[in-house]
Amino acid sequence: MAGTGGRAGATRQRVLEATLGLFNERGFGVTVAEIAAACGMREGNLHYHFRKKELLIATLYERFQEEELAVAEAALGDAAAAESYAEYQLGWFALMWRYRCFYRDAFNLQHRLPGLKGRFMEVQARASAAVARVMALATEHGFLAIPAGRITSFVTNVWIVSSYWMDYLHTSTASAGLTEQQMQWGFGQVMALFEPYLTPAGRAAFSPLAQRAAALVLREKEPGARG
Incomplete structure (x- = not known):
């Protein structure tokens, strides 16, 4: 997992908030691609902060x-x-x-x-x-x-x-x-x-x-x- 300080930490928090919004609206069936799109980033960039969706859920x-x-x-x-x-x-x-x-x-x-x-x-x-x-x-x-x-x-x-x-x-x-x-x-x-x-x-x-x-x-x- 990427570090949690500075710019990386702010991005990580933005990803968590966007993911929570999607999970609340549509459930845990939301895909990584949909999460990345909601965050305005590529899937590869999302994986830098969270290797898989299960880690997002657990966090x-x-x-x-x-x-x-x-x-x-x-x-x-x-x-x-x-x-x-x-x-x-x-x-x-x-x-x-x-x-x-x-x-x-x-x-x-x-x-x-x-x-x-x-x-x-x-x-x-x-x-x-x-x-x-x-x-x-x-x-x-x-x-x-x-x-x-x-x-x-x-x-x-x-x-x-x-x-x-x-x-x-x-x-x-x-x-x-x-x-x-x-x-x-x-x-x-x-x-x-x-x-x-x-x-x-x-x-x-x-x-x-x-x-x-x-x-x-x-x-x-x-x-x-x-x-």
Whole structure:
């Protein structure tokens, strides 16, 4: 692999961003030639930075997992404020949208690159533990009413739905992309898991999150926005 500093590093980052955009839009079936064309370079130049497409996928996946841990372990602004938990959840929705290719094709990806599975399990365990701590804080401060013995199973269910609702839509609809209605539906499926545990204090902050998240995603899709 080429060096990551200076001009080569900037080119490498440009290739990664272009590749992520193509994967998000069209899946992992995108060819190296299509990636090179999107980057405005020849295939040979692309191979200088990334020898094969699998290396591009693995590099993006590593970056995704780093950001996933950053979101999971982010410090709350004010543990006593409901909006802190809403912002925490919105951070997850933003991550899901930015790296939607990994959520949409998670099962196939692990078959394609089995070497990622160990790291996937490690990150999932660490991130789940961090989310469980946040949910315990939300319960302690009266925004959720989750019995102490149920927090782990609750987080597991949220993780499953968050990770696979895009995959479900991808396999059950003919649409290649996601509409605003589908985004609200998907985020709504996640928030539906919170519904039985919301206290009156937490309901005002958590209930509109699906709509807020969809609006956030639509802003990301505007020309010039990162996505």
